[in-house]
Amino acid sequence: MRIGIMGGTLDPVHAGHIRVAQLAREHLGLDRVMLLPAGDPPHKLPPTSKQDRLEMARLAAQGCEGLFACGVEILREGVTYTVDTMRELASANPNTQWFYLVGADTLDVLDSWRSFAEVARMCVFAVFGRAKEDVSTEKMRALDRKYGARFEVLPFHGPDVSSTEIRRRVAQGASIAGLVPEAVEEYIRRRGLYLCAMSKEEILSILKGSLKPARYVHTLGVAETAKRLAPRYGIDPMRAELAGLLHDCAKYLPIGEMRALAARVPDVDAAEMEAVSVLHAPAGCVLAAERFGVQDPGILSAIRRHTLGAPGMSALDALIYTADFIEPNREDFPGLESARSLAQSDLFAGMRRCTELTNQHLAEQGRRPHPRSLALLES
DSSP states (O other): OEEEEEEEOOTTOOHHHHHHHHHHHHHHTOSEEEEEEOSSOSSOOOSSOHHHHHHHHHHHHTTSTTEEEOOHHHHSOSSOOHHHHHHHHHHHOTTOEEEEEEEGGGGGTGGGSTTHHHHHHHOEEEEEEOTTOOOOHHHHHHHHHHHOOOEEEEEEEOOSOOHHHHHHHHHTTOOOBTTBOHHHHHHHHHHTTTSSSSOHHHHHHHHHHHSOHHHHHHHHHHHHHHHHHGGGGTOOHHHHHHHHHHTTTTTTSOHHHHHHHHTTSTTOOHHHHHOTTTTHHHHHHHHHHHTSOOOOHHHHHHHHHTTTOOTTOOHHHHHHHHHHHHOTTSOOOTTHHHHHHHHHHOHHHHHHHHHHHHHHHHHHTTOOOOHHHHHHHHO
């Protein structure tokens, strides 16, 4: 049995990984190629959970003849080292010849792998060039002389696509169609992967520590309401949930810090800078980007617009604005149920009703609504 190994963080596994695996299988006469997502590698901490990366590998392998996913590194506790993996695989499969697929750039660091000489005895390294980069035969000869490492040079280059670029595109709301298998693309969307630099659990932990208890409960209500309503209006529910979670992230910053952040938002005006009750919205969009790693302009805009609104609101803007008003933990007041009812069938009508009720409340207090709120009703 001849089996290839496509290792690495695979965060996410993409079309380039699949193409290289399939070409290597054909060129080397491999029976199968294993997609092997790393568990806890010593050199870097993947931003995505081990379970998510393994599931994406499984989805990518489905329908690809000769490819399969293996969770041996995911299931093993502690830091992941290739030597431990190869020992386990070789022990369980004594009659198998292993071919470890590596890019040409990896040649420079191969001998830094733990117990590399032992790894070299257990597998052949199948080396493919990166885009516009040839494989260094000199480096391979040196590793052969020192460690007895064996190499097969594959006659093709890996495509010019990277997991880093895919994560960046997802974070910015750009398409990744064709860059990953369709099933992986759907999984990323459904799970809300790569939307920011933190997991949902990390975000909740920060919010719980920085918001007052009632505000934290409100935040959860906004996020859940936005996520629930999103599919009705063609909005990605995971993006809606993230915008809902972070809409009040700057609510309890010291006022000086809040003003400093808000001042960096291009359209903030003097009236907004003086209105402490709404200043957290412009400050929050900056904080969401810099502390939580949100890059999607649509999510940042929804955080920015959730207090005063503005003419030309996007569907996501309108959803977070409305969810902030109608979430189930709001204490009942006249008009609230009418806003909730409208939001179920017509998002922008619901948003306008929320604005009317807010402006009516301000008028009763002898306060004038911000011009952007008035302009929202006139648009």
